[in-house]
Amino acid sequence: MQLLSDRILNMSVSATLAMAAKARELRGEGKDIIGLSLGEPDFNTPDFIKDAAINAINENYNSYSPVDGYGDLKEAIITKFKRDNNLIYTPAQIVVSTGAKQCLANIAGVMLNAGDEVILPCPYWVSYSDIVKLNDGVPVEVKTSIDTNFKMTPAQLEAAITPKTKMIWFSSPCNPSGSVYSKEELRGLANVLVKHPNIYVVSDEIYEHINYIGGHASIAEFEDMYDRTITVNGVSKAFAMTGWRIGYIGAPEKIARACNKLQGQVTSGANCIAQRAVITALNESPSRVQYMIDEFKERRDLVLDLLNNIDGFKTNTPDGAFYVFPNVSAYFGKTLNGKTINNATDFSLYLLEEALVATVTGDAFGNPDCIRISYAASKELIIEAIKRIKEAVS
Numbered sequence: 001m002q003l004l005s006d007r008i009l010n011m012s013v014s015a016t017l018a019m020a021a022k023a024r025e026l027r028g029e030g031k032d033i034i035g036l037s038l039g040e041p042d043f044n045t046p047d048f049i050k051d052a053a054i055n056a057i058n059e060n061y062n063s064y065s066p067v068d069g070y071g072d073l074k075e076a077i078i079t080k081f082k083r084d085n086n087l088i089y090t091p092a093q094i095v096v097s098t099g100a101k102q103c104l105a106n107i108a109g110v111m112l113n114a115g116d117e118v119i120l121p122c123p124y125w126v127s128y129s130d131i132v133k134l135n136d137g138v139p140v141e142v143k144t145s146i147d148t149n150f151k152m153t154p155a156q157l158e159a160a161i162t163p164k165t166k167m168i169w170f171s172s173p174c175n176p177s178g179s180v181y182s183k184e185e186l187r188g189l190a191n192v193l194v195k196h197p198n199i200y201v202v203s204d205e206i207y208e209h210i211n212y213i214g215g216h217a218s219i220a221e222f223e224d225m226y227d228r229t230i231t232v233n234g235v236s237k238a239f240a241m242t243g244w245r246i247g248y249i250g251a252p253e254k255i256a257r258a259c260n261k262l263q264g265q266v267t268s269g270a271n272c273i274a275q276r277a278v279i280t281a282l283n284e285s286p287s288r289v290q291y292m293i294d295e296f297k298e299r300r301d302l303v304l305d306l307l308n309n310i311d312g313f314k315t316n317t318p319d320g321a322f323y324v325f326p327n328v329s330a331y332f333g334k335t336l337n338g339k340t341i342n343n344a345t346d347f348s349l350y351l352l353e354e355a356l357v358a359t360v361t362g363d364a365f366g367n368p369d370c371i372r373i374s375y376a377a378s379k380e381l382i383i384e385a386i387k388r389i390k391e392a393v394s
C-alpha cells in the first residue's frame with residue numbers, strides 16, 4: 001500500500017517557504033544570498049507588545065485557552081473591526097487561529113465539498129490554491145495583468161461564475177501584486193455577487209495597515225455583503241509578529257462555529273502567550289506601527305526606481321503590502337550567461353544562481369510572466385540586490 005496519501009502527494013510545496021529554505025541552505029554553504037523571497041517584516045516586534053507577552057508569562061498564562069480564543073482577545077478584535085473597518089461583530093462571530101493561514105484552512109475545511117469552485121483572481125497568495133485543493137475544492141483562476149494593476153473587473157468575475165461557484169478568495173492589499181481595491185471597485189464586484197446570493201467571499205485583509213494610499217475598504221462593509229463575507233486578518237504583517245502565529249476571522253456565526261469545531265479537533269486554541277500579547281497590539285492605535293509603514297513606502301519607491309533602470313523589467317506601482325511583481329517576460333526565450341530562460345521560474349532560479357538573490361516565481365501565484373520581489377529588507381540590501389540583478393541580466 002502507498003505510504004503517503006494522494007492528498008499530500010498532489011499538494012505543491014509552498015513556493016515562498018521553499019525559496020526561503022533554499023536561500024537558507026545556500027547561505028549554509030557559505031554563499032552570500034540576499035533573501036527577497038519571504039514576505040516577512042524585518043523589524044522587531046514592538047516593545048509594548050513584547051512586554052505584554054512577558055507579563056502574560058509571569059502571570060502564569062500556561063493553560064489551554066478557549067478553542068476560538070480568549071474572551072478579552074475577541075473583545076479587542078471586535079473593537080478593532082469597529083474602529084478600523086466599520087464592521088460590527090459579536091463574540092460568536094470571531095475565531096482566533098494559529099495565523100491567518102489556519103483561518104483560511106479552517107474556512108476551506110468547513111465550507112467546501114468535492115467539486116465546489118473557488119474563484120481566485122490572479123495573482124493570488126501562494127497558499128490559496130493548495131488549501132482549496134486540499135479540501136477537494138477546485139480553484140478557478142481569473143487572469144489579470146499588470147496593465148490593469150492586477151485587479152479583477154466585475155465583468156471578469158461575472159464570466160467566472162458557474163453553478164458550482166461556492167466562494168471567491170482575494171487579498172487587498174494583495175500579496176503578491178500590492179494592489180489595493182478601492183471601495184468603488186469592491187462595490188462593482190459586490191454588484192455582481194448580489195445576483196448570486198449563494199456565493200461567499202473570503203476577504204483577506206492581513207496587509208490592511210500596509211497601505212500607501214489610505215482608504216482601506218472591507219467588502220463586508222456593504223450591508224448586502226456582510227452576511228456572505230468572511231473577513232480574515234492577523235498580526236503577522238503590520239505588527240511584525242510572523243512567528244507569533246495569530247490570525248482571526250469575523251464571519252457569519254454558522255461559519256465561525258464550524259471553524260471552532262474543526263479547530264477543536266485539529267489544533268485547539270492558538271498559543272496562549274501570543275494571544276495575550278495580541279490583545280495589547282490590537283487595543284493600541286495603529287499609529288503605533290506607522291513608522292514601519294513609512295519605511296516600507298520609502299523602500300517601495302527605492303525598489304521601483306532601481307528596477308525601472310533595468311531593461312526588461314516592467315513594473316506598476318503597488319499601493320500596499322511589501323512586494324513588487326514585475327513582468328519579466330521580455331527575458332523569455334533569451335540566453336543569459338549560457339542559460340536559457342523560458343519562464344519566470346527559470347528567471348527566478350537564474351537570479352538565485354547568478355545574482356545570489358532569492359525571489360519567487362510568479363507561477364506560484366498564478367501568473368507565469370512575473371516574479372515577486374519582497375522589499376521587507378533593509379535599503380542597503382535592496383540596493384545591493386538590485387545592483388546584482390542588473391549585472392546578472394545585462
Ligand code: PMP
Nearest residue numbers: 099100101125171175234236247
Ligand atoms: N494571507 C496573505 C495574503 C499572506 O500574505 C499571508 C502571509 N503569511 C497569510 C495570509 C498568512 O499569514 P499568517 O499565517 O502569518 O497570519
Ligand code: GLU
Nearest residue numbers: 014016017037038039175
Ligand atoms: N505570506 C508570506 C509570503 O507570502 C510568508 C510565507 C508564507 O506563509 O507562505 O511570503
